[in-house]
Amino acid sequence: MPDVNEVSWSVRAAAGSIVWDWSSGGPDPRQLLPVRRPTSGALSKHVPVRAFTATTGSHLRLESGLEHDLVRMVDRDPAVTWIVSQPCLLEWGSGRSTRRHVPDLLTTGADGAISLWDVKSREAAASEAFAEMRALTADACTRVGWRYVVFTGLPAVHRHNLIWLHGFRHRPAWSERYAPLLLESCAEGSTLSDLLACSNAETAAVMWHLIWTGRLRIDLTQRLVPSSSVTS
Structure with missing residues (x-):
């Protein structure tokens, strides 16, 4: 597993993409833009959509129906004050051993708390393939005082x-x-x-x-x- 101490956070705002310096505090979620645009091809399992959210008064780019389920849930939560899709790029290691991950959603609470969400089916969330990335992302969030949640759907x-x-x-x-x-x-x-x-x-x-x-x-x-x- 890559050294968890080497994680870097890249975010994108109107001025462009930067590696965030946490010594100055966390980024302002309201200034964040998606770090990537979901796309689909002939063999894709998901179809990207643009979903309107009343929380931000704008559209979010989502890449699966499961993500849309999460947005429908948090959009009506009065404790959620902001939502960003594809909010950051996390990287561990360097060179050919670099591990990269883009979480699916970020939400902010009325108390200022920030949650980073990964959206996975129950099978994918329980898989060995996701276990390492889940642990790395959870540790990275803990280090900066953010909450990390894996959403696997609703009944x-x-x-x-x-x-x-x-x-x-x-x-x-x-x-x-x-x-x-x-x-x-x-x-x-x-x-x-x-x-x-x-x-x-x-x-x-x-x-x-x-x-x-x-x-x-x-x-x-x-x-x-x-x-x-x-x-x-």
């Missing part, structure tokens, strides 16, 4: 619920007309059936948006049915 029901809610991430222009009433009606608990029974298209859209933001709470790990409990 099918949770994933499908997030895909549905993803269509309501944009705040409706008429939201303030209905949001207070919906929040008040759910203060002591309600059900989806109760809310939808007295909804028109506008109030329903606001309801789903409030669920996406978390202002209305519902158990997304379970199937959404008429009796699903909704609280504010």
